[in-house]
Structures are given as structure tokens and as C-alpha cells.
Amino acid sequence: GQNIDQPTEMTATEGAIVQINCTYQTSGFNGLFWYQQHAGEAPTFLSYNVLDGLEEKGRFSSFLSRSKGYSYLLLKELQMKDSASYLCAALDSNYQLIWGAGTKLIIKP
Amino acid sequence: IAGITQAPTSQILAAGRRMTLRCTQDMRHNAMYWYRQDLGLGLRLIHYSNTAGTTGKGEVPDGYSVSRANTDDFPLTLASAVPSQTSVYFCASSPGQGAETQYFGPGTRLLVL
Numbered sequence: 209g210q211n212i213d214q215p216t217e218m219t220a221t222e223g224a225i226v227q228i229n230c231t232y233q234t235s236g237f238n239g240l241f242w243y244q245q246h247a248g249e250a251p252t253f254l255s256y257n258v259l260d261g262l263e264e265k266g267r268f269s270s271f272l273s274r275s276k277g278y279s280y281l282l283l284k285e286l287q288m289k290d291s292a293s294y295l296c297a298a299l300d301s302n303y304q305l306i307w308g309a310g311t312k313l314i315i316k317p
Numbered sequence: 318i319a320g321i322t323q324a325p326t327s328q329i330l331a332a333g334r335r336m337t338l339r340c341t342q343d344m345r346h347n348a349m350y351w352y353r354q355d356l357g358l359g360l361r362l363i364h365y366s367n368t369a370g371t372t373g374k375g376e377v378p379d380g381y382s383v384s385r386a387n388t389d390d391f392p393l394t395l396a397s398a399v400p401s402q403t404s405v406y407f408c409a410s411s412p413g414q415g416a417e418t419q420y421f422g423p424g425t426r427l428l429v430l
Binding site (some may be wrong): 212213238239249250251252253258268295297299303304305306307308309310 | 325357358359360361362365375407413414415418419420421423424
């Protein structure tokens with residue numbers, strides 16, 4: 209079956225760095241997405257990786273290892289507004305997104 | 318430019334009633350999707366449409382139907398609502414199918430009693 213695993217909840221301190229991990233098992237693979245979802249709001253796109261390696265975009269970076277079925281989202285210089293859920297989603301061979309349950313990130317002052 | 322709009326924002330519905338959730342996008346995107354989001358679970362795809370005039374079943378299609386008469390609108394109908402359909406429903410669109418970013422509407426919160 210197809211499966212996405214990510215931690216349910218993480219806590220970090222304002223100004224610090226946090227890494228949110230995601231492992232995936234899908235029928236075929238056409239890339240890995242990260243979305244951010246604030247409570248009560250819609251998911252919004254953060255990043256897309258299809259090749260191995262690190263993609264940096266401001267304070268956020270995303271890494272992919274296709275051979276290990278593994279990705280992480282790295283958030284630097286954490287701000288209170290980064291408190292949200294972070295959703296990992298893998299694109300399978302039919303180009304359908306398989307979503308993880310999301311990681312709720314709590315930022316403490 | 319509104320992007321994607323959904324209506325209603327929230328609804329309380331008696332079991333057995335018929336309900337249509339509306340979704341409209343103004344980005345001229347070809348592909349549209351309906352998801353449900355439940356606590357502790359990932360977004361689950363209900364139905365999708367790769368282009369106007371075509372629809373397909375997702376992971377959890379039972380009890381739901383869709384139509385795609387034109388590019389902009391993608392309504393989701395619950396023929397006879399049941400309590401297990403209590404959820405938050407998100408409509409999304411993307412320029413095409415494949416490795417495209419999906420853009421989400423604000424969601425409809427549905428409670429079936």
C-alpha cells in the first residue's frame with residue numbers, strides 16, 4: 209500500500225531551527241511536496257522536490273533522498289507565525305498526491 | 318482575483334439530506350480536486366477532474382458525486398448525507414495534471430447530525 213509517515217507534533221523555540229521528517233512508500237514516485245496549513249485555513253504550497261538534494265528558499269529548505277524514500281523540511285530562524293501544520297505529500301505513478309497526516313509545529317517564545 | 322472560492326463556509330445538515338458544496342476558480346486551471354480532511358488523517362481525495370467534461374474517482378468516492386460542466390466550476394454533491402461525512406472539505410485546482418502545485422480553497426466545514 210501507499211503510505212506517508214511524519215511526526216504528529218513537534219515543539220521548537222522562536223529563533224531556533226527545526227527539521228520535520230517525512231518517509232514515503234508509493235506506487236511509483238513523481239516528486240514530493242510540502243505544504244503549510246495554519247489552523248482553520250487552507251494548505252498553501254511551500255516546496256516541491258523531484259531530484260535528490262537540498263532546495264533552499266529563504267528560511268525554508270527541503271531535502272529529498274529518492275533511494276531512501278525520505279524527505280525533510282528545514283525551518284530556520286523560527287518565528288511565531290511559523291506555528292502551523294506541515295503536510296508532506298508524495299506524487300505517485302498516476303500523478304495523484306498521497307498525503308501525510310501532517311506535523312503540528314508549536315513555536316514557544 | 319479571488320483564486321478559488323467555496324460555498325458555504327460551514328453547514329449543519331440532517332442525515333439523509335442532499336447537499337451540494339460549490340467550488341469556483343478564476344485561474345483557468347484545467348485540473349480540479351475535492352478532498353476531505355479529518356483529524357489525524359491526511360487529506361483524502363474524493364473526486365478529481367483533469368479537464369472540463371471529465372471526472373475521476375479518488376480514494377474515498379462513495380457517497381459523493383461531481384460534475385465538471387465548465388472550466389471554472391466543480392460542485393460536489395452528497396446524495397444522502399451520513400454522519401461519517403462530517404469533515405472539512407477542500408476544493409483545489411492546478412494548471413494541469415501531473416507535478417503541478419495545487420491551490421486550495423478556504424474549505425467548507427460540514428457537520429452531519
